[in-house]
Amino acid sequence: MNQSVKWLNELSAKDAERELFKCCGSTRWASEMTRARPFASLEELCEKAEAVCESLNEEDWLEAFRAHPKIGETKAATDQSQEAQSWSAQEQSGVANAARETVDELAQKNRDYEARFGFIFIVCATGKSSEEMLTILKSRIGNDRHDELLIAADEQRKIARLRLEKLLSQ
8 A cells, every 4th residue: 555645644643653753763853743744745744854853952863873773683772663673674685695794893893883972873774785884884983973973863864764755655
């Protein structure tokens, strides 16, 4: 069934918030998006998603990051819906056939990254190989925390946009 913006607009506030939370694990983002309904189009929905992202603070971003499994893993720090777990697996499919050494190095660099910044490595993994993700991780681990938080937030924005499109194309 192909769901539409109309479908999202017609959901109860509780159901809409639950559906939107699958796209971005920030409670504030999902709540503000729910209150912003109705949307006239997918484009308007995505524009509002961007605007709400701009208003998020560090705690909102950290909450959203915790809703993602680490690259190469399947379990997030917080509970995810089945749909969000499935999306994460699809997004990280580039790790599925990776060489053992690459997977091991990703795991180690993930731990190093989290120890350095206090949050997991976030990258819009769709279409990226494990080697590409590892290269990106290595290139970002030298950043200062403030800059890295901004980069990670931008990656989360990209993920939210892709997931909004997935949510409405089912």
